[in-house]
Amino acid sequence: MSERLELLRLVRSRRPLLALAALLLFLVLMLVGFWSYAQARSGGAATFEYTYENKSYFNGLTFALYAFFFGFVLLLPLFAALEGGAQLAGDTGSGTLTLLLVRPVSKTRLFFGKLAVAFGWTTLLTALFVAAALLLGLFAVGWGDLRLYPGVLQSAPRPQFLPRDVALQRFALAWLAASLALLAPLSLSFWIATFTRSAVNAVGAAVALYLVAHVISEVHFFEALRPWLFTWHATAWRALFREEIAWRELAHHAAALLGQSALFLALAFRRFRRREEP
Amino acid sequence: MNRSARLVELALWLIAALAFFGARALDPARRAVEGDAAKWWPAKRPERSLRVVTWNVGGSDGGQPHSLRADDLDAVARTLLVLDPDLVLLQEFLYPRDFDALRARFDVGAGWVRAAGDVAIVARRGQFVGGSSQGGLALAEWQFEGRSFAIAGLHASAWSARARRGEIGRAAESLLAITADFHLLGGDLNLDIDRRGDLLSNDPQRDAEIYNWLAERLVDAGAGSGPTAEPDRRLDYLFVSNALERLAARPWKGRRHGTMDHDPLVVDLRIR
Amino acid sequence: MSAAVEVAAVTKRFGTRAALDDVSLSIAPGELFGLVGRNGSGKSTLLKLLAGLLAPSEGRVRLLGHEPFRAREAVMRDARFAFAPPALFETLTARETVRHLARLGGRAVAPREVDEALAAVGLVERADDRVRTYSFGMRQRLALAIALVPRPRLLVLDEPTEGLDPQAVLALRALLLALCRDHGVTIVLASHLLGEVESLVDRLALLQEGRLLFCGAIDELRAGSERLRIVVAPRDGGAGAASAASAAAAALRAAGIAATLRGDTLELPAGSCTLEQARALLQAARLELLEFHVERPPLEALLDRRVAQAKAASHGAANGATR
Numbered sequence: 001m002s003e004r005l006e007l008l009r010l011v012r013s014r015r016p017l018l019a020l021a022a023l024l025l026f027l028v029l030m031l032v033g034f035w036s037y038a039q040a041r042s043g044g045a046a047t048f049e050y051t052y053e054n055k056s057y058f059n060g061l062t063f064a065l066y067a068f069f070f071g072f073v074l075l076l077p078l079f080a081a082l083e084g085g086a087q088l089a090g091d092t093g094s095g096t097l098t099l100l101l102v103r104p105v106s107k108t109r110l111f112f113g114k115l116a117v118a119f120g121w122t123t124l125l126t127a128l129f130v131a132a133a134l135l136l137g138l139f140a141v142g143w144g145d146l147r148l149y150p151g152v153l154q155s156a157p158r159p160q161f162l163p164r165d166v167a168l169q170r171f172a173l174a175w176l177a178a179s180l181a182l183l184a185p186l187s188l189s190f191w192i193a194t195f196t197r198s199a200v201n202a203v204g205a206a207v208a209l210y211l212v213a214h215v216i217s218e219v220h221f222f223e224a225l226r227p228w229l230f231t232w233h234a235t236a237w238r239a240l241f242r243e244e245i246a247w248r249e250l251a252h253h254a255a256a257l258l259g260q261s262a263l264f265l266a267l268a269f270r271r272f273r274r275r276e277e278p
Numbered sequence: 279m280n281r282s283a284r285l286v287e288l289a290l291w292l293i294a295a296l297a298f299f300g301a302r303a304l305d306p307a308r309r310a311v312e313g314d315a316a317k318w319w320p321a322k323r324p325e326r327s328l329r330v331v332t333w334n335v336g337g338s339d340g341g342q343p344h345s346l347r348a349d350d351l352d353a354v355a356r357t358l359l360v361l362d363p364d365l366v367l368l369q370e371f372l373y374p375r376d377f378d379a380l381r382a383r384f385d386v387g388a389g390w391v392r393a394a395g396d397v398a399i400v401a402r403r404g405q406f407v408g409g410s411s412q413g414g415l416a417l418a419e420w421q422f423e424g425r426s427f428a429i430a431g432l433h434a435s436a437w438s439a440r441a442r443r444g445e446i447g448r449a450a451e452s453l454l455a456i457t458a459d460f461h462l463l464g465g466d467l468n469l470d471i472d473r474r475g476d477l478l479s480n481d482p483q484r485d486a487e488i489y490n491w492l493a494e495r496l497v498d499a500g501a502g503s504g505p506t507a508e509p510d511r512r513l514d515y516l517f518v519s520n521a522l523e524r525l526a527a528r529p530w531k532g533r534r535h536g537t538m539d540h541d542p543l544v545v546d547l548r549i550r
Numbered sequence: 551m552s553a554a555v556e557v558a559a560v561t562k563r564f565g566t567r568a569a570l571d572d573v574s575l576s577i578a579p580g581e582l583f584g585l586v587g588r589n590g591s592g593k594s595t596l597l598k599l600l601a602g603l604l605a606p607s608e609g610r611v612r613l614l615g616h617e618p619f620r621a622r623e624a625v626m627r628d629a630r631f632a633f634a635p636p637a638l639f640e641t642l643t644a645r646e647t648v649r650h651l652a653r654l655g656g657r658a659v660a661p662r663e664v665d666e667a668l669a670a671v672g673l674v675e676r677a678d679d680r681v682r683t684y685s686f687g688m689r690q691r692l693a694l695a696i697a698l699v700p701r702p703r704l705l706v707l708d709e710p711t712e713g714l715d716p717q718a719v720l721a722l723r724a725l726l727l728a729l730c731r732d733h734g735v736t737i738v739l740a741s742h743l744l745g746e747v748e749s750l751v752d753r754l755a756l757l758q759e760g761r762l763l764f765c766g767a768i769d770e771l772r773a774g775s776e777r778l779r780i781v782v783a784p785r786d787g788g789a790g791a792a793s794a795a796s797a798a799a800a801a802l803r804a805a806g807i808a809a810t811l812r813g814d815t816l817e818l819p820a821g822s823c824t825l826e827q828a829r830a831l832l833q834a835a836r837l838e839l840l841e842f843h844v845e846r847p848p849l850e851a852l853l854d855r856r857v858a859q860a861k862a863a864s865h866g867a868a869n870g871a872t873r
Contacts (some may be wrong), residue, residue, distance in 0.1 A: 005653075008646065049764070060453050096638070098637065099639075100651075101602075101603060102601050102626055102629075103626055103655060104627075108286050149490075159490060219508065249304075252304035255297045255300035259298040259301055260294075262291075263294040266291045273283045278598070
């Protein structure tokens with residue numbers, strides 16, 4: 001089965017190690033950032049319980065949520081894009097795609113086998129990242145209830161309070177929602193990868209497009225374009241940390257993400273199944 | 279090309295199309311604007327209710343307040359005649375020229391209270407029993423249906439979150455210092471609490487802070503009613519005492535005229 | 551029996567350039583067929599058309615009864631391809647590579663089959679090493695092992711001996727011959743090393759600048775190209791060797807064969823007569839064929855001649871058209 005082969009190749013490649021190392025480094029940097037902020041605010045007498053704006057609500061869960069949000073916006077899409085480039089363009093460039101195509105396996109199976117492995121890995125990576133952020137938060141800061149105030153995360157316009165256990169359940173939901181959101185940059189990278197034989201070009205182009213879409217969706221001059229950009233819908237999972245979850249709104253964003261992912265995949269698959277391999 | 283591959287591709291296109299339609303149907307902004315609003319406007323207001331309209335009637339040129347043209351005033355008057363509000367909070371409304379012109383077109387029964395800048399509080403019914411202005415803030419004491427109301431009309435700074443935080447905070451403190459059965463604070467507050475911050479936002483955290491401070495004292499009667507201003511922002515608010523029951527609140531779309539860039543926000547309240 | 555490979559009037563264009571131009575050939579089941587041509591002759595394009603990686607611009611390709619670009623999966627159930635240079639999964643071992651690729655068709659593969667294929671190419675000892683540690687020759691052998699599991703009905707090999715040591719080349723030849731003769735596997739061998747092709751194949755096709763210059767048996771290609779050198783002696787043993795040679799030259803010339811005398815040896819021009827014809831003429835002149843040597847020009851020379859002829863013909867045609 002092509003999935004088993006792709007999985008073995010992924011495990012044997014350096015990509016998982018690289019991704020995990022980068023995400024762990026990112027978490028440590030976040031921790032150092034919060035610590036240094038607390039030091040500056042408290043005149044050098046900070047412990048983690050006294051960090052950030054308000055000692056009453058910062059804890060390991062807040063840290064994990066901040067880390068998850070920034071990791072999701074800045075890092076995880078890059079690793080998703082990397083998979084598209086490595087799985088399709090890399091195989092095309094190195095000639096190993098030909099090795100697969102001269103076996104009795106359909107292009108459909110190959111394409112979706114690669115996609116399944118890439119998506120599975122992205123989902124697992126997201127889970128590992130959230131788990132690592134929570135554990136790091138637990139050991140460095142300690143857990144408590146989750147209190148959120150309007151601010152950087154913009155998850156709610158009004159202060160929110162979630163008991164610890166509820167907050168942990170919301171983290172699990174946020175992991176699933178974020179994984180769905182990462183399907184869009186992954187699908188985009190698959191589409192781009194069908195145009196090039198170079199993994200580096202494919203990853204570079206996918207990352208560049210992601211960044212452009214992200215910037216456009218975060219600048220209100222381009223308000224009319226926002227609904228058409230997956231980056232606008234991608235961070236909607238933040239609403240899961242509200243006391244009352246607006247499910248309909250979340251469903252709207254999920255549908256938009258699914259639609260855009262399916263569009264990219266349809267374009268990618270169309271090109272992949274029809275193209276020649278010179 | 280085998281057939282199953284074509285079917286798989288077709289399935290992907292179908293999923294994409296269905297998801298897009300689904301997303302459109304589920305879009306909360308679209309529902310707020312096209313759905314409920316279409317159902318009840320311009321319906322008759324509920325009986326024994328208090329109807330308040332807040333409207334920035336000025337143009338979008340971003341300059342100093344300017345006098346409205348005659349046809350702009352005609353349009354404002356036409357809208358107000360249909361809505362038949364008890365109380366109107368106007369911004370970018372230059373006194374006295376605009377007021378005199380409006381009075382010629384619309385029966386301003388109870389009179390008005392004006393502020394130094396471009397803000398006016400106009401009442402069609404009831405009776406003003408006091409009024410003052412502090413800079414760009416208009417404060418009025420109003421009797422209606424035998425109850426006393428303290429009203430603040432405000433046009434907060436569009437350019438600085440720090441400035442509008444101060445303006446809104448001072449307005450609320452002045453308002454709440456007035457003894458009355460009910461308090462109302464409304465106008466163009468120039469902050470959009472529904473909107474996610476973005477790279478060019480002017481300090482969304484400050485806006486959130488003052489909004490939350492205000493929301494702890496008064497109820498945002500227009501919450502969830504959708505955007506009122508270009509480009510797709512909810513900048514116009516009416517905060518009311520908790521004792522006033524919110525019956526309905528919607529911006530009335532399609533009533534702008536000339537260079538206007540705001541819709542009138544219409545709120546129906548029941549006096550408990 | 552229908553052909554294992556059928557290429558009918560196939561043209562393949564990339565933009566305006568025709569990489570293959572109106573090529574037709576047919577390969578019977580169980581045949582060992584050579585595909586030769588210089589770099590850029592269109593060999594690789596033809597192999598990719600056979601593998602269904604490219605679609606013909608015109609004409610039709612059929613392998614084992616299917617059109618490969620449209621029904622690649624069906625073709626690959628019984629056909630295997632090994633392209634050059636071999637592209638392999640660097641992080642997998644040889645055993646993993648062979649096993650996983652063999653399973654791709656959904657067929658269970660016994661470990662014995664994998665071991666046999668690795669043994670056949672001499673890779674058993676390094677079978678559990680990562681491919682990235684392999685030399686070029688080992689990669690070639692692994693590519694062949696991949697193509698052997700499960701055993702195909704049609705095997706298409708591109709430059710399979712490149713990078714192999716002489717011992718491995720001999721082993722490969724023996725393996726291919728055994729597959730062809732003992733198991734009836736049709737083998738298409740593409741190479742620019744003509745000696746290698748000559749020693750293995752029954753028929754070959756010559757491609758030059760996208761055109762098929764020749765397709766047929768090697769003997770057919772050789773026809774008229776062999777030079778005969780003979781030493782004769784008088785039947786009655788009377789005259790000396792030198793005078794016998796002179797007499798033979800005279801007899802041959804009388805028959806219109808311009809034999810050249812070099813000491814005791816007579817050289818007959820290529821294509822002037824066969825050994826049997828020469829023997830008969832000498833017998834008539836009461837001379838006996840004492841020693842003979844058939845001088846075969848290398849295949850390269852024959853193919854070069856074909857290419858030159860084709861060029862001259864197209865040049866002539868172009869000149870004719872200009873006039």
